[in-house]
Amino acid sequence: MRITVLGSGYVGLVSGACFADFGHFVTCVDLDKAKIERLNKGEMPIFEPGLEDLVRNNAKAGRLVFTTEIEPSVADADVVFIAVGTPSRRGDGHADLSYVYDAARMIGRAMTSFTVVVTKSTVPVGTGDEVERILRQVNPAGDFAVVSNPEFLREGAAIADFKIPDRVVIGAEDERAKRVMAEVYRPLSLNASPLFFVSRRTSELIKYAGNAFLALKITFINEMADLCEAVGANVQDVARGIGMDKRIGSKFLNAGPGYGGSCFPKDTLALVKTARDNDSPLSLVETTVTVNDNRKRAMARKVIAACGGSVRDKKIAVLGLTFKPNTDDMREAPALSIIQALQDKGARIAAFDPEGMEAASHLLQGVEFCDDAYDVVSDADALVIVTEWNQFRSLDFERIGAAMRHRVLVDLRNIYRYDEVERHGFEYTCVGRPSGVARGHLLEAAE
Template sequence: MRIVMIGTGYVGLVSGACFADFGHTVTCVDKDQSKIDALLNGEIPIFEPGLDELVANNVAAGRLSFTLDIAEVLPEADAVFIAVGTPTRRGDGHADLSYVYAAAEEMAPLLRDGAVVVDKSTVPVGTGDEVEKIIAKTAPDLKFSVASNPEFLREGAAIDDFAKPDRIVVGVNDDHAKEVMEAIYRPLTSNGALLIVMNRRAAELTKYAANAFLATKISFINEMADLCEKVGADVRDVAHGIGTDSRIGSRFLMPGPGYGGSCFPKDTLALLKTAEQFDAQQAIVEAVVKSNDDRKAAMGGKVIDALSGDAAGKTVAVLGLTFKADTDDMRDSPSIDIVRALTAAGATVRAYDPEGMEQAQKIDGLGADAITYCEDAYSAMEGADGLVIITEWKPFRALDLAKVKDLMAAPVMVDLRNLYSRKDVEANGFTYVAVGR
């Protein structure tokens, strides 16, 4: 199949490279000259393990290419995937669909009869209907279809998720779109992958429902962690006790500083706005959003409490800035609230993250004028009165605790990811503060 991917961000680039690896001919299109130039030079603009090699292999094989010129490639496409950003719209919480609609308008006069336009971006219910109207208005005689194909990729494990999906969700309103989508995914379904076909609106809602449910699990175990601290229980035992129930499952039951990233924060808000529009209250999701906002706001206070309640004039080493490990994504990361709280309380922050420091410096309150960025974890700890682990990067899981103690002015560790054993840390002379323990 000949596929055009509009957008070379996280979803577009990963999906395009994976489709090419299946044997399809894929062209990724973007309006950002610097992105296309970088990709043409073999440079990957995002960090995702294994993506650089996957892109290089498929470019070399002639199956994957990049261009700024949509008119050059669109007329031959069997399927055109829209994989542009849908950030939270400033001011009202709705998903900003301007990039999706602009892509639909631009492609309309260039599509060939029989082309299938696929919303890969995360979009609210009814977006496919609007895309269909936009294209039909510009090209009233064109025979085309619009499908929904939401992505379920975890940052840091996206390639594996694409190649070995739990399920593939496809939303179509006609048989032609169904046949094309089945052909695109045949390399996976022939190996046993589950393809779930439904109508377009159901597929659009499935993406939001999935992310809202996972966000609910995270917020639930975080609140249980707070209760565990009050009653003298260990949240890890509670999570194991409920996670072994097949009706609940163990995934997303790891307590921490709150969820962030490109999906959960904006998608829960967008779902609430959709529900408001259709007068269908989502009280659980509303509570989840509030719980997570409160969680992230409280984490700075947790660190300050560990510093005897006063951070003024103290130095805090921060390990991990990205919202999770194995990504450079800083969007809505809990570290933003924590660092801002610490600096507002008068602390000096020395931070290290394996991949996220360049992105972090673009964020208000996390610039190089506000905090010090260090070359490795140990240099961040030099002279520190406290150490806080925010992100669960592998290099932070086996620190030389004796060396850490020697480097720090005061041996205080706040482990917001429960990476360490209290016994081991305290045996090295530390004050140890964890989550839900």
């Protein structure tokens, strides 16, 4: 089939490359001329494991092309995916749908025969109805069907998620569109991936409901971590204990500095706004948003406490800036709030991240960006692990300790055990687990 993808950002580029790898002929369109030029040179605008090879191989085979020309790309397509950004709108938190609606107008002007128009972008309930209205307004005689097909891609594992999905949700009422979408995803039948056909509005809500539930799950275990610290329990054991229950499951139960990224923050806000607009408020989701925002600043207070109650004129070394490993995405990353809070209290910040420093340099002021994990700790008063990149899991603590002014480690991702760190002379602080200091307090209380 001939597929056109409008938008060559994270979702559009990954989706387009994977569709091409299925054997479809895919055209990725973007108005950013510089981005298209880079893609035509084989240069990726984002970091995603395996994406560069996937794009280059399919481009070389002639199944994947990149262009800024919208009209011919749409006119020749059987299916047009809208994969443009839907950022949070300033002021009210609602999803900014201006890019989606602009794309719909361009599609309406360009389509020449029956076309399935698919919203791949994450959009609020009812967006498909408005896209359909715009298409009909622009092209009254047009033959088309509007479908919702939300993405469920995890940054860092997007290609595997696309090719071996838990489910493919397709919101459509038009029978022709259903047949076309079944053909688009036919290669997945080899993996027995279920195509889940629902109404368009139901499909739009599934994506938001899924992300909100996962965000709630993360926030729940973070609050449990605080309780564990207060009573001397171990949140990792608590998470494992409840995760063994198949009704709960073990995923998204890792305590840490709060969620970030391109999806959870904006999607929870958009869902809250949609619920309020429809007089059906979601109190649990609203609380999740508030608790998560507070969580990030609370992690800065944890660092300050580990440094004796003050970080003024102290150098704090930060490992990990992106919101999660295996991505260069800095959107809503906990590191941003943590670093800003520490700077507000007078700290000097040095930081290292394997992929995120270029993006971080545009978002953070007064930060010294370093070459590696050992460069960053030179003369530091404390080391803080914010993102759990694999290369941070086997640090040489003797080498690190020798370079630091004070051996203080704040592990916000619980990737180390207190005994292995403390035997190197470090004061160790983690999340939701008894550290050396906490164990001492508990022993004193018991006596």
